[in-house]
Every structure is written in structure tokens, then in C-alpha cells.
Amino acid sequence: MATLTVETYVKAIYQICTEAHSRSAATGSVAKRLGVSPGTVTSMLRTLAESGLANYQAYEGVQLTEAGRRLALRVLRRHRLIELFLVQTLGLTWDEVHEEAEHLEHAVSDRLIDRIDSFLEYPNRDPHGDPIPRPDGSFPDDETTEPLVRCEAATEFVLDRVIEQSPEFLRYLSDAGLSIGSSGTVVENHPSARALVVKTSDGQVTLGHDLAEKILIRRSRD
Template sequence: MPSLTVENYLKAILQIGLRESAEWVSAGQVAQALGVSPGTVTSMHKTLGEADLVVYRPYEGVCLTEAGQMLGMRVLRRHRLIEQFLVETLGLSWDQVHEEAEHMEHAVSDDLVERIDEFLGRPRFDPHGDPIPTATGTWPETVESATTLASCPPGSTVRVVRVTDQGAEFLQFLTHNGVALGVEGRVVSNNATAGTVMLEIDGAAVSLGGQEAAQLMVDRL
């Protein structure tokens, strides 16, 4: 069974590659994601390469092999299903489940994860709108129409479908201001120079910084 550290690295490499739409991921990117030094990452990249879980190239980074991709997807599947389970069955809020799932994802078996998936009705998305990989390592069928709130011009009517920053503080801010998955609103203003976006939800204005607005994925209606 892969160690907790190996699973964390493979999941991080997978998520960075997905976020950046990149095949190769640098040591610096992984170091930032995991909060460790680049030297530590380079050492682990070599170890993962020796285990045929990544292809490692000095000064370029790593690319997941088929085996590394499958293992990374398994960990990500566990994480997102656990998050959904905690929200649906235990009533935890979306800002509470990420850290819990970080610990639990390494302790549950694939058999238990399959039972959780079946119990929940095989959900396609987790509480933050992230797609949940299938047991065979594929993604659920989705319509790729979402864009960032930061890219929407004033006057746009939008529906929130995903939040890519899952830090508790940011999610609590969104909840306090009535922003949640499925909520619809209107872009009142979008000032790229000032780096601010004003969103109106049910008559109330929500002011977001440019970076915050970039973490909200929306469908334009």
C-alpha cells in the first residue's frame, strides 16, 4: 500500500496538472501546494520516478505515469466522496469538510469508498462543485461551459457552479454573503484595473477582489 506521503504527492501533482491544464508539473508548484521545500520535493520526485509513478526530468519537473495517474485519481476520488458524505449525512458545512477529508482519505479502503459512493447515489460532484472521478479512473460527463466570475462583464446573469479555493476562511466569507453552489446573481461591475467585482444576489451587493472572483466558477445564463 502506498504511503500517506506518496498519496499526497500524487494527488497534488494531479490537481496542479488539472488546474494548469499542463502535463508537466514543477517542483516549485508542488512545494507551494504541500508547504514543503523544493529540495524535499525534488527528492520525492526521484523516489516516485524510481517507483514508475512519475517521469522525472531535472529542472523540468514530473509527469504522472499511467500508474501514478490512476493512484492519484483514487486518492482524489476518496477525498471528494468523503467530503460529500460528511455534508450529506453528518450535516457538516462546506468549509468544514476539506481538512477532515485530508485525514480520512488515507484511512478508508476502496471497498468502503465504493459503498459510500453507492449510498450517496453516485454523485458526480463534491460540495465545492469539483467533479468526482469514477472507480475506473474516468471523469463524469460534464458540459464545460463554466467560466470564472472575474471574466464576466457587467450585466451578466450567472449561476455559481464551483469554488476552486476551498480554504475555510474564504468559504465562510461566501456563506456569510449568500454565495453558494446553485445561487444566481448579476454582475453589477467588473473593474479589472481596481481588481474588484461587484455581484448582486437577491438584492444584496457582494464585493469580491479580483483573485477571489477568479476562484468562483459560474455558468452565464
């Protein structure tokens, strides 16, 4: 059984756990992420548990089983390959593809996804820099990245991944000349103002620390 709802839930649980570096997700965080009531979540978590996709104890939150984790990774693989396909073949921009992929990820077969994967020549990253899980559920090797917010003035960097992916924020970055693989220099970093100024090929842009926390970079080697 892998309905749209089941896939949506296992993906949400997987992402909450990954972001929090935790083995289990609280019912409340699942409800918040999916925009549904805690009661709705509780009954769905029981269904997941009955299907062997998750372990769920009231008050202890939910943990994916190995089968649940594998399903979540297959959905993420579909999502990220679809995003990249839409950007590379249809010319959509990185702020347009997430919503499309949210729908298509439940509609395409794994066979079609494997064809897209080979058509794109087995890419490692999606248009936001997120790693694309392989068919066996493993990830490409992680390059060493760090949040932009930690960089002091004069740091030269290459933008590697954007964790905050709202269309508005992605457009703000594009307008400022920042996209995956583009380079920049930190001009100033003010802990007291919680803001950071970055120079790009298109000029200068100011980013609040909250957002700079969600932009991952690699330092340029001299």
C-alpha cells in the same frame, strides 16, 4: 506501495498539472504546495520514479505515469466523496470538510468509498462543485462554465464551482448568500478597480478580481 506520503505527492502533482494545463510539474511548485523543502521533494520524486508512478528528470520536473495518474484520481475520488458524505449525512459545512477529508482520504478503503458513492446515489460533484472521478478514473461530463470575473454587468448566473477553497473565503461566500447552485446577478464589473459587485438573495457582495477568477459560473438561460 501507496503510503500516505506517496498519495499526497501524486495528488499534488496531478493538481499542479491540471491547474497549469501542463504535463509536468516543477520541483519548486511541488515543494511550495506541500510546504516542504525542494531537497525533500527531490528524494521523494526519485522514490515515485522507482515505484513506476512518475518520470522524473532533474531540471525537467516530474510527470505522472499512467499508474501515478490512476492513483491520484483514486485519492481525489476518496477526498471528494468524503467531503460530500460529511456535508450530506453529518451536516458539516463546505468550509469544514476539506481538512477532515485530507486525513480520511488516506484511511478509507476503495470498497468503503464505493459504498459511500452508492449511498449518495453516484453524485457528480463534491460540495465545492469539483467533479468526482468515477472508479475507472473517468470524469462526469463537464458543463460549460466560465470564471465569474469575465461577466459583464447584468449577467445572471448560477454558481457552479469554487476553485479557491480556504475556509475563510468559503465562509465569506456563504455569508453573502453564495453557495453551489445559488444564483446571482453581476451588478458592476470594474476592470480598473479589479473588483466586481454581485447581487444575491442575501444582498450585495464585492469580490476582488483575483477571487472572482476562482469562482466558476454558468450563465442563466432566459
